[in-house]
Amino acid sequence: MTMRSLGLSIYPDHSNFEDNARYLELGHKYGFSRIFMSMLEVQGSLAETQAKYKKIIKYGNQLGYQTFLDVSPQLFDQLNISYSDLKFFAETGAAGIRLDQAFDGATEAMLSFNPYGLIIELNMSNDVDYLNNIISYQANTPFIYGCHNFYPQRGTALPYDFFLKCSQRFKKFGIHTAAFVSSQTGKIGPWNVEDGLPTLEEDRDLPIDVQAMHLFASNMIDDVIIGNAYASETELKALAKVNRYQLMLHVDYVKDISDIEKTIVEETQHFRRGDMTQAVIRSTIPRVTYKDITNTPHDNNEEFQRGDIVIGNDNFGIYKNELQIILQPHKEPRKNKIGSIQADELFLLDFIKPWTKFKLTSKWQKNNYP
Structure with missing residues (x-):
């Protein structure tokens, strides 16, 4: 390249x-x-x-x-x-x-x-x-x-x-x-x-x-x-x-996001799982990296909308701490909503194909410059 x-x-x-x-x-x-x-x-x-x-x-x-x-x-x-x-x-x-x-x-x-x-x-x-x-x-x-x-x-x-x-x-x-x-x-x-x-x-x-x-x-x-x-x-x-080399999308966090969830969002080299689904973009590496760290349920009873970022909570068994980006609205109390992709970037989700690498960072970091 x-x-x-x-x-x-x-x-x-x-x-x-x-x-x-x-x-x-x-x-x-x-x-x-x-x-x-x-x-x-x-x-x-x-x-x-x-x-x-x-x-x-x-x-x-x-x-x-x-x-x-x-x-x-x-x-x-x-x-x-x-x-x-x-x-x-x-x-x-x-x-x-x-x-x-x-x-x-x-x-x-x-x-x-x-x-x-x-x-x-x-x-x-x-x-x-x-x-x-x-x-x-x-x-x-x-x-x-x-x-x-x-x-x-x-x-x-x-x-x-x-x-x-x-x-x-x-x-x-x-x-x-x-x-x-x-x-x-x-x-x-x-x-x-x-x-x-x-x-x-x-x-x-x-x-x-x-x-x-x-x-x-x-x-x-x-x-x-x-x-x-x-x-x-x-x-x-x-x-x-x-x-310039991979999508880095910006997330507006919910108030109750935990430290481990913020770490999963910002410190992971995400990629979309190869055997893709239409409902969500799955980033599965965090569930392995952070499998021993607890993740208490919060913000988990609403219907998730396209662009919401969710992470599996303690009730999700092997899928605890897996990160997903919602593509199709659904409810799932075993997932915590931790934030949403900035509205004007939502259309860029279409560019995340199977195996596509991407990064996530906070909306705050986008709008506040050194």
Whole structure:
């Protein structure tokens, strides 16, 4: 698996250097390492454009970022740049260029052999045989990346099933991938409509960390990028806390949770039992690890609802201290309710398949940052 990272977006033609530099410093503080930078709407001459972009990219490079410039065929025409020579982009200090629109396959393959070592990033948000065509022209695949679009207009971003089909085309070849989440505070994007900038429509109004959890849980995306600028420090902190390699869901505890129950929740490497049931997600290791520790009944007479976390109590025999996440409502007095998955994360339960590894932690830890 490719190592996963976090990124943010800069729009030099809609902002100033000082604000962008402060934003990059803040992102660096929280472990961000990638910049998406739009060049779709440049103003000024070739020299002016290069100087403006070079200044902020150089600053990002000093902080350890990799910058990808979003470009289109119109930009090549506007700045009189040839596809056969990417020197202009290399001299900005960028790590790569993202081709917002497709060429003919042979062109992209040739671009991947550019002498500057620039990564060629392709638009992933099309369910067509685009990538296969490029690969068939013997592309330099280590220098081919993929990145989804973002969608400023409400109601126009991708549905999840379509996103999955598009992404699978890239993952089949082991291509490094990226997609966008949307800040709820950012107001800057490439265009004069900005209803948020997510890749997935269902993510548009979710907390930014839950959006990232969704993309990482798909196992289709390596880099999660904030599409709009500027995200708040609270949002950057929240993204920094996201576990990029397994779901870490947040639990709102009941008042009477015991110490052993809290230990079972937070200190176990959970995985869903392989012979799954539709009623619950079973994490059975705790019943072995903590089989000799008592667990007094409490909060055990209500009907449990989807997303409730329960642990077997002293009356449950061999199943004492087994942890379960409720999928279908039922009553069972031999189980203690110890908390519930945070409401906006409930849909992520669908990503916990047989043998899926996952972590649980307290809602308090999510909302209180050091």
